[in-house]
Structure formats: structure tokens, C-alpha cells
Amino acid sequence: MTANQLFENICRKKSFLCVGLDSDITKIPPHLLSTENPIFEFNKGIIDATADCCVAYKPNIAFYESLGVKGWQALHDTVQYIRQHYPDQFLIADAKRGDIGNTSEMYARTFFEQFDFDAVTVAPYMGEDSVTPFLRYPNKWVILLALTSNKGAADFQLTEDNVGERMFEKVLHRSQQWASSDQMMYVVGATQNEYFDAVRQQAPHHFLLIPGIGAQGGDLGKVCQHALNKQCGLLVNSSRQILYAANNEQFAQSARHEAQKVQHAMQSILAERGWITL
């Protein structure tokens, strides 16, 4: 998928919501636990209930890995289900990988060949040759960590170098030499309001993947005020608030209700900017 196609989807669906599939076996409704593939059953319910409210799904790979072979199978079934039933969705593997070249190649193979994801999140610490193997796949994306939503972001990402450039700014500017804004996005946490202007100064044209709305305390309005660009340029993720809206047989309807609330807020923002009419 190209950046233009993603923007078209956003306008058509009146949403730039990404639903994070952080599907936790200890939190899903108990009635699903007796099914053969509980995580997949849960995801299917969530996906069918939210697909018209969002433009992207983001399985958080840790939650699948932690279940071993069964979790890996549930991830496989989930990706296949979305591809078959909702082919316009942008599919992000939230994996935060990154290693020396021959190993990043293997991770790229995992997420772009074994699974047909559109994008994978990558950690920048190991530099250019840890990222470029993911960029060899046409129409596939790297979503590079720039400024994350957690407290620990301050430990290294805000470090200023000897000419006053902060680490997240260095990541933004160096990595633009590796790929265009049609193959690279950046993770910037919704909790990092005071830095959005600095991010947009370095990366005015790139899509940003924004986690941290909801359970982590980020605010959609504030994010949009500072981070929207000329083609929206945002995918805002919500996971726990949607997935665990209810813990009973109505979990999917409750998830839909939460997703709709976010989508309605996004719709107003998109209309205010003149990209859609209501």
C-alpha cells in the first residue's frame, strides 16, 4: 500500500484509527477459553465489529509469542482472516525488531513472506544496516521507533548530542536517507505532546504511528493539533480501551462502541480540515 492509498482509505472510512490486537489470553472473555483457538476467536469478534471504524490493525507480536506454537498459529489465522475479509486494512506487525543485516533479513522474511504484513515496527539502535533489509520489499513499510510513549523514552531518546540534536531527532533525520516517506513511518507516542512540533519539523511528510491513546493517557485532540500534516499523516492506535471494553459475550459490541467513539472524533477532525464532508 502506498501513502496515497492509505490517505484515500482514511478519507473514505473517515477514520485514521489503528486497532491494536494486544490479545491477552488472561483478559479475553472466559466463554472463549473453551474454543479450540481462543485468541483467534477473540480477534475475529473484534475485527468483524471494528473493521468499518478503522484503517489498520496492529497485532502486538509479544502477546502471540508468549503462547508459543499456539500463539503463532493464532497470529497466522488472524492475518489471513483480515486479508481475506478486509483487504483494504493496513496490517502492522508490532514487533520492534532490528539486528545485524543477515538477521534482519530473516525478520523481514518472517513478517513480509511467512505473514503478509504491510509494515513492521523496527528499533533503530543498531543503525542503517539493521533497518535496510526490511526496505527491500516494494510497497512494504518500516515503522521506526523515534519517540516512544513510555516513561523510559526519556532515558536515551531525549539525550542531546554535542550540537543540541536529540536522539529521536537524529533517528528521524538520519533514517530519511534510507527510505522515502512511501516506505518509512515513525512511532511517536501520544504522550509526547511537547515534542510533536520538533518531530514534524524533522519529518513533515511522513506518516506517524501514534500509540498511547487510552490506557496510556494520550489525548487525540492534542495529538492532532500538533501532528496532522497535509495528508493526515497519522495512524492513531488504540488497543486495551477497545479490546477489553467488556469481558462477557457482548465483548465485540462493546469494542465496536469504543471504536466508534474514536472514529467519530476522528471524523470531526478530518472534516474540520476539509478532507471529508459529513
Place this chain on the structure above:
Amino acid sequence: MTANQLFENICRKKSFLCVGLDSDITKIPPHLLSTENPIFEFNKGIIDATADCCVAYKPNIAFYESLGVKGWQALHDTVQYIRQHYPDQFLIADAKRGDIGNTSEMYARTFFEQFDFDAVTVAPYMGEDSVTPFLRYPNKWVILLALTSNKGAADFQLTEDNVGERMFEKVLHRSQQWASSDQMMYVVGATQNEYFDAVRQQAPHHFLLIPGIGAQGGDLGKVCQHALNKQCGLLVNSSRQILYAANNEQFAQSARHEAQKVQHAMQSILAERGWITL
């Protein structure tokens, strides 16, 4: 395993070699491809042939993931095989994970509960709360990336802050507030000779995991000259040079021959320091 136990193993086995199980389905001997679980069969051959030459094994998770469910199963079988037959081996998941707290918890669960690894490699970019969930397991280790062996290491790891501290030094000094040298090691590439003194200045007591010997061009003698500490303090990894020493039915014997060469060199170094007698 404690640092003392690891040092005891090193002295007893006269080796501080870690064999990296970067087991690549496209590189293993063709006669194994007709078996039911080729990667596991390959690993079993390598492990049986090298276990008396090394103190640690390090499966590179990317290579297993890239095969999907089958790869995950091969990893499971490999870990179980080592635990059953060679319980004194230190088992490292080379995974380079790291995410917000609730997600790192899941990764920790994967490698320390689903699999019984002793240690997992972690990327530091997301800071303290992305690392600490791995530290809640007694006797389990985090091996934090400090200065990696690849070219891209120069992109961000060597950046100097406004008081002249380089990023890898900041990682070394900050992270020592999170855990003792009985739960934390650091990755420092064998190719980073000029920085070993700086590493040992920041982290004199910690074990270092040293990749980059062999295919990546690092030199054992030079590494030891600068990086040995009072309790050896090194695990030196070799992967491709051992695994792919031969591509025929004698692959295991050839791997053993390569592992023995490294072990002999290590034995001399350990004897020179007076830790063992020959």
C-alpha cells in the same frame, strides 16, 4: 545460573565459547531436508558435536521465526534437548526485544516461561521500563545491547552527548542502576576493539557477550587483550564459522573441528591468566 557458576563452568570446560545457533534452512546439509524436523536435526548434530567445547548456546530467534510455526517448534525442541542432555549450558535467546512494560512482560514470559532460557538479548532504545520486566525472574539474565558488531553501530551508538558521553557508555552506566552484574550482561561486538577499554571502564565487573568473531571479522586475541576481567567476564560467540564448516553428512564433525580450534585458543588464554592449568 549465577555469574560465579558461569565462571566455574568456564574453568571446568576450559572454554568461554558460545555457539550461535543461527540455523538457516537454506544452508544446512541437503540430506537433512527430507527429515521431519530438519532444523532440529541439524541443531542436534551441532550440539552433540560441540557441547564439550562450549559453555553456552545462543539460538538466533529470527532464523526460527522466519519458518513460522515449524520454526517455533524446532526452537522448542532444541531448547528442550539442550536442557535434557547438557544442563550445564547457559542458554541465550538472541531476540533483541524491548517494548513498553506490559509488552516486555509478554516477551519475558515467552523466553523464560514458554522456553526455559537463561538469558535474552534486549535493545535499550526504550529505556528502563522496557528492560525491567525481564529482570523480575530470579537467576535469569538480560543481555543489553551496548555496542554492536555491525557497521550501523556508528549511526547512533557512538553519538556523544553534550558532556562527551557516548550513547553506548550512557547505556552501560544507566542500566547498572537497574540490575547487578548477576543479572545483566552487555553485547559488545568483537569488531569494536578500540572501544573495549571504554566499555571496561564503565562496566568492569560485568560479563560481555561478544559476537563478531569469524564471519564478521573479529579477532579473539585482540578482544581478550582488552576485555577480560577478573572472572573472565566474556562469552565469545561464533555462529556461521562453526555451523557451516561443511555442507555434507560430516557437518557435525567439521563443526566440532572448528569449535575445538576456538576452544584450544581459549584454553591457552585461560591458562595464561592462571585460571586453569593445562
